[in-house]
Amino acid sequence: MVQDNGKEESLALKLRVWRQRRGQPGAFEEHALAAVPTSASFLEMMDMLNEQLIKAGKDTFAFDHDCREGICGMCSMTINGMPHGPIPGVTTCQLHMRNFRDGETITVEPWRARAFPVLKDLAVDRSGFDKVIQSGGFITVRTGSAPEANNIPVPKPIADEAMDAAECIGCGACVASCKNGSAMLFVGAKINHLNILPQGQAERDRRTLAMVKTMDEAGFGNCTNYGECQAHCPKSITLDVIAKLNRDYLRARVKEFFSSTGKPSKGGD
């Protein structure tokens, strides 16, 4: 914000930032930062801190970030105990300093979850998410084998619902906010995206079973319906995707139980 006198409003901040090397225990470091413009983004504030550290000859804080426009899902900081900070529906990179007060102490931590080990400082390893997708988060369609696009009509409400779920950016805030470190919101979003589309029916059951199995193996916890994930999801994905994941999982297990082979049925319905 620019004031009438043309000067930009700025904040003096105290920062408690997590410092850790891979495989070693970590601790908070305290730093003071003067004159942070309120128009700066949270990550620009972190850039300022790092530039200050370089001037003092100290190592910078490593943190993940890339697009800085809220879509790549790379940024991941727990700010004052909240993944992506205090503003709902916003990633860390889209959080701006006008949401903080002059003189405030801000605590910055990495995602905290068993399945997301710290690589350095604020950067964590989220490859567990990729493993879940690799096990079934796709519709099998080889390049070149697709039918003409309009041969598969998708009712608009279904397409919209799939799109709502597909907005997930895979950042991991759901896991970081959950006391169980559960990835159910992430997996539920992907299941909802693919399982409701006509194109996704052929692999519906095997997709659900495979993704849930991999999710468990990757060290993610179970859902106990606290709803923290929904509160901290920057894309406002809602808990009903978890209900639908549970429904599809139950359906697939029942069909598996009653099928003669003990394997998930090949068809969709």
Place this chain on the structure above:
Amino acid sequence: MNLDSKTPAGPLADKWNNHKAKLRLVNPANRRKYHVIVVGSGLAGSAAAASFAEMGYEVSCFCYQDSPRRAHSIAAQGGINAAKNYQNDGDSVRRLFQDTIKGGDYRAREANVYRLAQVSTSIIDQCVAQGVPFAREYGGLLANRSFGGAQVSRTFYARGQTGQQLLIGAYSALSRQIGLGTVKMYTRHEMLDLVLVDGKAKGIVTRDLVTGAVESWSSDVVVVCTGGYGNVFYLSTNAQGCNVTATFRAHRRGAGFANPCYTQIHPTCIPVHGEDQSKLTLMSESLRNDGRVWVPKNKVDCAKPASEVPEEARDYFLERKYPSYGNLAPRDIASRAAKEVCDEGRGVGQLVDGKRLGVYLDFSAAIKRLGEAEVRARYGNLFDMYENITGENAYKQPMRIFPAVHYTMGGLWVDYNLQSNIPGLFVGGEANFSDHGANRLGASALMQGLADGYFVLPYTVTDYLAGEKSGSRPSKDAPEFKAVTKDVNDRVAKLLSINGTKSPRYYHKALGKITWEKCGMARDKAGLEGAIRDLQALRDDFWKNVKVVGSGDALAPELERAGRVADFLDFGIMMCLDALTREESCGGHFRTEFQDAGEAKRDDAQYAHAAVWEWTGEGQLPARHVEPLVYEETQLSTRSYK
């Protein structure tokens, strides 16, 4: 430098089909014996890696992000073009081709552009089958919109997140192959050099960003899909990590770099707000479908709130200057027009460095016509994003926008097969130069990335591999691999050892200031000559005084940035030299000396060619070569959007 485009003979419409029929094949049983390296996991890279693996090749894919899903293709908002003609409004492959080649101001290779238009329809089929949730009509069929100045509705979109959804589609295909074990995925790995054996690309050297380990990888072919170089301007709409290193390192090993001066300035970005800004955010071009662009007619009104400027005191300059296209004039033209009014002192918004660099994008007429609910349904997420960043509500007051660097049309030179002048080095997506000429039309980047990855590279790389003996790839112990690995280690060690006084970001900002001012929206001879001198001095200073904190054996973001900035410094010099030696204006390249009352003045007699630069050694200026652009079926005309 051999710049044979290998454009097939015959009528444009038949070239690709005839060519495909002649391309050699590899027996399915032999394919697993070939190792294909794909660098980059955006639309082109993910699509190519997944397709190669489906065909049966052994594939390794590398990206610097923590997951292939995060590549910057994800940030494309508006849509993807395809000549489906679902709207029955006169679209066709021929028309998409004509629009694209005209949009590029006749500086693209005709045959490549035609092929792009041809395969565009298959892309939509592929993506829909993957489950990409494109917008739909109530009847369940696909919806389209007109985008970026097209006079037909050929753009497919998924809300304001088309790039994200297409990338997730390609990422899911890639993930399936990773799960099957046919692609080995190396995330948080940065390609730092290319390895040539007997003049052919046979591998790469990477740095593991987590452990710092420098490793080499041997392959039968290398496919580079590492995006563009927009971050040479420091502030751009690119992601923070986007860089020129992979393509520039290949350039240093002999690959020609074509048309680096062709950079696209996108007209609708949120204006710069201050010194510590790290990034410019794009507001989708689709906003121009319903928003009206204006500035006050009189300078005295510029400091007032928009609501206090009466209708008759507003200058809707795009509608005034380009009545037939109005607010939808192509990107280069809309950007320049905005710059012009701001240079006249009629810009709006806060003063930054004593200037107001912004124009209004006003939705009040659209809200009156459609209602706020409809405007919210069309652009809600963009309005929210705007409010997050600026703290202003665009339903109540006009948005402020200003042009920003967005896309780079230049890239490694490739022939019709997307092969560079180094045999075995293929280049796809934004990293190559071939399809967009001097200016890219909206919704064409996603089309090109996926066209290259799904429907071109699988054919042309196979043809190349058919000529390479299976099992003939060199061992990583070969002297060529050891030598390049040593070069990379030496360079990393050098960056860490300088221990000067200025941060890599300091140099990046200084570089961006020079390139934006002298090689941005308007360029001239004196400015470019000065920029080259300034950049040379900055480069020398960098290698004496940069301070890189951190260590080589852990995540070291400053070391990553330093390496990228070092390459950008050399690259920036080449970009300015290219702009200096292209003595005409075309598309996004605007030389103030060559204009017709503010419109770009091309010189087809002298410059209907691609300029291709050859590395000549450390500290030397690169050498210029040309590939003449041959137009067999296109009449070159002056672009007019009036």
